[in-house]
Amino acid sequence: MTDTDTTRGQQSDSALRDATGVATQVIENVEEVIVGHHDEIEHIVTAMLGRGHILLEDVPGVGKTMLARSVAASFDGEFKRVQFTPDLLPTDVTGVNVFNQKTQEFEFRRGPIFGNVVLGDEINRAPPKTQSALLEAMEEGQVSVDGTTHSVPQPFTVIATQNTVEQNKAYDLPMAELDRFMTKLHLGYPDEGEETAMLGEVVGHHPIEELKPVATLSDLQAARDTVADVSVEEPIRAYATRLARYTREHAELGVSPRGSISLLRAAQARAVLNNREYVVPDDVQQEAPVVLPHRIRTDSSEQTAADLVTAALNTVDVE
Amino acid sequence: MSVLARVRGRLPWGETRLLALLSVALVLGAPLRTMYHLIDVVGSPTVFLVVTVVSLAAAAVLARVLRPILAIAVGAVLFGAGLVWYVTNLSTDPAVSALLRDTLALLSGRRLLQIANVRLWVISFAPAPVFLTTYFALRRWYVTATLAAGTALGFFVLTTDAGVVTTLLGVVGAFATIGFGTLDTLDDGERRTAERNAAGPGTSTDDEGIDSGRRGVLEQLAAIIVLPAILSRLPSVAGTSLSFADEEQPTVEGSIVDADESMTVQGDITLSPTVRYTVESEEARYWRVAAYDRYTGDGWVRTGNDSPYDGTRLAGPPGDSRTVRQSFEAESDIGTVPAAWKPVRYNGDPAVELTTHEGFQPVGDVAAGDSYQVVSEVPVATPRQLREAGTEYPDVVTRRYLQLPESTPDRVGETTATLTQNAQNPYETALVVERWLQNNREYSLEVERPERNVADRFLHAMDRGYCVYFATTMVTMLRTQGVPARMAVGYTPGEQVDENRWVVRGLDSHAWVEAFFPGHGWVQFDPTPSDPREAAEQARIEEARGDGVESVDTGETGNGSEFTQTETPTPPPLTEDNETTTTETPEPTNTTNETTTPFGGPQGDSGGEGSSGLTVPDLPSREETALGLVALLGTAAGLRRAGVTERVSRAIWLRHQRRTDPETDVERAFQRAMYVLQDEHRPREAGETVRTYLDAVDADADVRHLATLRERLRYGGTVSEVAADEAVEIADSVVSNR
Numbered sequence A: 001m002t003d004t005d006t007t008r009g010q011q012s013d014s015a016l017r018d019a020t021g022v023a024t025q026v027i028e029n030v031e032e033v034i035v036g037h038h039d040e041i042e043h044i045v046t047a048m049l050g051r052g053h054i055l056l057e058d059v060p061g062v063g064k065t066m067l068a069r070s071v072a073a074s075f076d077g078e079f080k081r082v083q084f085t086p087d088l089l090p091t092d093v094t095g096v097n098v099f100n101q102k103t104q105e106f107e108f109r110r111g112p113i114f115g116n117v118v119l120g121d122e123i124n125r126a127p128p129k130t131q132s133a134l135l136e137a138m139e140e141g142q143v144s145v146d147g148t149t150h151s152v153p154q155p156f157t158v159i160a161t162q163n164t165v166e167q168n169k170a171y172d173l174p175m176a177e178l179d180r181f182m183t184k185l186h187l188g189y190p191d192e193g194e195e196t197a198m199l200g201e202v203v204g205h206h207p208i209e210e211l212k213p214v215a216t217l218s219d220l221q222a223a224r225d226t227v228a229d230v231s232v233e234e235p236i237r238a239y240a241t242r243l244a245r246y247t248r249e250h251a252e253l254g255v256s257p258r259g260s261i262s263l264l265r266a267a268q269a270r271a272v273l274n275n276r277e278y279v280v281p282d283d284v285q286q287e288a289p290v291v292l293p294h295r296i297r298t299d300s301s302e303q304t305a306a307d308l309v310t311a312a313l314n315t316v317d318v319e
Numbered sequence B: 001m002s003v004l005a006r007v008r009g010r011l012p013w014g015e016t017r018l019l020a021l022l023s024v025a026l027v028l029g030a031p032l033r034t035m036y037h038l039i040d041v042v043g044s045p046t047v048f049l050v051v052t053v054v055s056l057a058a059a060a061v062l063a064r065v066l067r068p069i070l071a072i073a074v075g076a077v078l079f080g081a082g083l084v085w086y087v088t089n090l091s092t093d094p095a096v097s098a099l100l101r102d103t104l105a106l107l108s109g110r111r112l113l114q115i116a117n118v119r120l121w122v123i124s125f126a127p128a129p130v131f132l133t134t135y136f137a138l139r140r141w142y143v144t145a146t147l148a149a150g151t152a153l154g155f156f157v158l159t160t161d162a163g164v165v166t167t168l169l170g171v172v173g174a175f176a177t178i179g180f181g182t183l184d185t186l187d188d189g190e191r192r193t194a195e196r197n198a199a200g201p202g203t204s205t206d207d208e209g210i211d212s213g214r215r216g217v218l219e220q221l222a223a224i225i226v227l228p229a230i231l232s233r234l235p236s237v238a239g240t241s242l243s244f245a246d247e248e249q250p251t252v253e254g255s256i257v258d259a260d261e262s263m264t265v266q267g268d269i270t271l272s273p274t275v276r277y278t279v280e281s282e283e284a285r286y287w288r289v290a291a292y293d294r295y296t297g298d299g300w301v302r303t304g305n306d307s308p309y310d311g312t313r314l315a316g317p318p319g320d321s322r323t324v325r326q327s328f329e330a331e332s333d334i335g336t337v338p339a340a341w342k343p344v345r346y347n348g349d350p351a352v353e354l355t356t357h358e359g360f361q362p363v364g365d366v367a368a369g370d371s372y373q374v375v376s377e378v379p380v381a382t383p384r385q386l387r388e389a390g391t392e393y394p395d396v397v398t399r400r401y402l403q404l405p406e407s408t409p410d411r412v413g414e415t416t417a418t419l420t421q422n423a424q425n426p427y428e429t430a431l432v433v434e435r436w437l438q439n440n441r442e443y444s445l446e447v448e449r450p451e452r453n454v455a456d457r458f459l460h461a462m463d464r465g466y467c468v469y470f471a472t473t474m475v476t477m478l479r480t481q482g483v484p485a486r487m488a489v490g491y492t493p494g495e496q497v498d499e500n501r502w503v504v505r506g507l508d509s510h511a512w513v514e515a516f517f518p519g520h521g522w523v524q525f526d527p528t529p530s531d532p533r534e535a536a537e538q539a540r541i542e543e544a545r546g547d548g549v550e551s552v553d554t555g556e557t558g559n560g561s562e563f564t565q566t567e568t569p570t571p572p573p574l575t576e577d578n579e580t581t582t583t584e585t586p587e588p589t590n591t592t593n594e595t596t597t598p599f600g601g602p603q604g605d606s607g608g609e610g611s612s613g614l615t616v617p618d619l620p621s622r623e624e625t626a627l628g629l630v631a632l633l634g635t636a637a638g639l640r641r642a643g644v645t646e647r648v649s650r651a652i653w654l655r656h657q658r659r660t661d662p663e664t665d666v667e668r669a670f671q672r673a674m675y676v677l678q679d680e681h682r683p684r685e686a687g688e689t690v691r692t693y694l695d696a697v698d699a700d701a702d703v704r705h706l707a708t709l710r711e712r713l714r715y716g717g718t719v720s721e722v723a724a725d726e727a728v729e730i731a732d733s734v735v736s737n738r
Helices: A013-033 A038-049 A064-073 A090-094 A128-140 A192-202 A217-229 A234-250 A257-273 A281-291 A305-315 B002-010 B015-042 B046-065 B068-089 B096-107 B118-125 B127-138 B142-158 B164-197 B204-231 B252-256 B383-387 B395-401 B410-419 B426-440 B454-460 B467-480 B530-547 B589-600 B622-642 B644-655 B662-680 B690-697 B701-716 B721-737
Strands: A054-058 A079-083 A095-100 A105-110 A117-121 A142-145 A148-151 A157-163 A183-185 B262-264 B275-281 B287-292 B299-301 B321-330 B343-348 B352-354 B360-362 B371-379 B485-491 B495-498 B501-505 B509-517 B521-525
Touching (some): A013 A038, A013 A064, A013 A217, A013 A257, A038 A054, A054 A064, A064 A079, A064 A117, A064 A157, A090 A095, A090 A128, A090 A142, A095 A142, A105 A148, A128 A142, A128 A157, A217 A257, A234 A257, A234 A305, A257 A281, A281 A305, B015 B046, B015 B118, B015 B127, B015 B164, B046 B068, B046 B118, B068 B118, B096 B142, B127 B142, B142 B164, B204 B622, B371 B521, B383 B426, B410 B426, B410 B467, B426 B467, B426 B521, B454 B467, B467 B485, B644 B662, B662 B690, B662 B721, B690 B701
Antiparallel strands (some): B262 B299, B275 B321, B275 B501, B321 B371, B343 B371, B485 B509, B495 B501
């Protein structure tokens, strides 16, 4: 968490401007490819700036992968993609030690997890063991293979997608692991106009092929540092706490402290996106609907987690 | 404040209990104060105070050990012992039936002050209620405590000894005791429950309940005090028993002659022009109605009981006397039978009793047309005889007619002593005092009634008054010099309509002084300056005639009368002298010169201290202050509950922003603007951020800017003087534009 006392005022305006610029450029760049979904793109960018990982959940064919790829392509870093399948092994994700005949030694062959932006497609189709390999990398920033740990490159962001159609054949992520994702987004179908426009763009030459990176990895790293320096004053922290406590009081499983941390980090990124060096309640309110619901299990089937978060936002005093 | 806090910290009682005990003190204070006043009128209060303190202490000690039933027994024993002690110590030996009759009379409005030995009575009566009240208050039986003190107070209310304000104070105390007491009992019960359950937190809501309960009690108290006061101002209520304010000015007659066994010195007063009696007499006298012996500081009381009159001839005055026969005919319904001093035989329609001052008092009312005849023996002692009468006063006389309230300031005696230092004997003393008052105080019916000792105020502070003031002061002055004196009331001779015929009107009512001289009895003095009094009376008669009031005249009075020139009769010489009236003229020669001299200095010539313009207005009495305080507190609590204080302070808060530091300034400027917005649109909802709210109410750019400034301060931690200036400016304009 940001130590506001020491960093307040140190933040130069230019750093903030740069960070905001990076975010805006990436968003505009992605929107070259993706029609509609402006909010979701913003959420993905704020999650990346807030050092978080993103889970996209929806029916197949609404452009989850395309979105993830577009975001990844906007940076000049290494982009990796893993298609999760039921027979995927953990080592298929992390990499494996291979015996080198020449050197007579085992050497580590890095798996697809070693990228700056890793797209994990349909992670709920893979068995838990494989999923946890990915999740370890997300949480720890490292992978362990045969007792040796290997750090993943930084910056490191996982954008995972999840199918909601084949529920019974899928390995749904447990709550504890969902918690590792900063935001969980639903794309939904584009509206009629957007869909028509999209179809017009993609028949023939798909625009993603022409997408150029607009930000370097160091830009991203600098923006992340700027975000980390955004001040979160006591009233905001108290507000986040009140929201979390509200969910705990009204659901079987509420938002954990880790959830609150994620919320504030996302809010910091949102503040930067709005070119502000401090978080206001509005930032929190904008991020809460994508940061909180997947950490909540409601006690009734009528009220979804999203409903509960909406209720919390409407009920809890801002201050 | 710290001292207060320390004291508070040492007290073992909770706040509610403290309030309840203070209320008990108030309710007990009312009868105690009344008793103190009773004692004060007749002598030193030391014994009474000791008795009270001992009872209090005993109750405080026994409250810890004694069971309630035993305490009631102790109270009953105290009461019974007091009763026995009182009866056995009475100098007279009254029959039980007489005692019972007295008690009944007391309960039906007879003043305790009329009891001869009121001191004994109070001392024997005081311990029981004091003990019981204190005991039960300390044991938290507040209702019982109130009952004990309230009974005592109620008794004094019935005897009309407790003043209005004292009574109200007691009633307020009673209500407060029951209110706070109930709260305290609840409080205590809860605490005990809590202790028993060893329960920890969660008492905050109860505290709130207690607090609002306290405020409720206060509000009700305020209502008790304030409502009647307001009601009495309503035209429909004024003048009824609810009304505190005596809107109608009393008449001189109403206040002195009609006063029954006690009279209170009034303030402003008017003259009644109605004809009361027609008198046929051999000579003009003061027609005396009654006399008073006990001076209370603000009024007069006649002690003792009336005795039946069997129609026989009474003893005349001890010295030489002349017989004067009078025949009275009442011209209007009235309750008195005046007669020249000293009446010895009465014969007439209305049945009469004999007062302790050997005057006649009708048993019932006297109807218009009733007539009666009185034979009086008028004392005719010469000044020389009176001068030589000496000071061998009988005990009966000194015991009754030298009484002064203990609270009478010493300066009354000192002033009188200075005035009369050249007087060789009581007669000269009386003459000097009489003459001095006539010369140095003006006659006026418009008087602001003094709060405390009337005589002292009239002697030292006031410069004008009417007969009651003059007479009261003279009696007091004489008594300080050891001259037995009493207050006499009645009528001046009235308008002479024929050689032996006088018409007496209400405005002829008068008060004067009787001083006792051994061997001669009671001799009349009149310290009231007669000329201005008669002028005032005459003016009133003419005014009434001008108004066409019929009762002003009989067939004999008015312009046609051959005695018109004596319409304002000169009062008869007070000490009539067969030999010559000229003896009076040289009499003052040796005194008048000296009388004025000692007073040229300290007293001022005729105005006295009061006319110097430096007099402090009379402060409200302690009781009134206490009542006012309770009323104020309760009103404050009520206003607070009604939200008035909040609204007022909110309005002030909204309009005036005092600058402090930038943070506070910005925050407050923002709150002010938000308050205005809330007023104009709607309050910000829970979960609604400022930005959302401003969007929703479509706030203008200035307000948004203010919100940003405040946002920067609150969430960004940055603020500057400039920002503060800007913020306050915006808030000011928002407030003034709304």
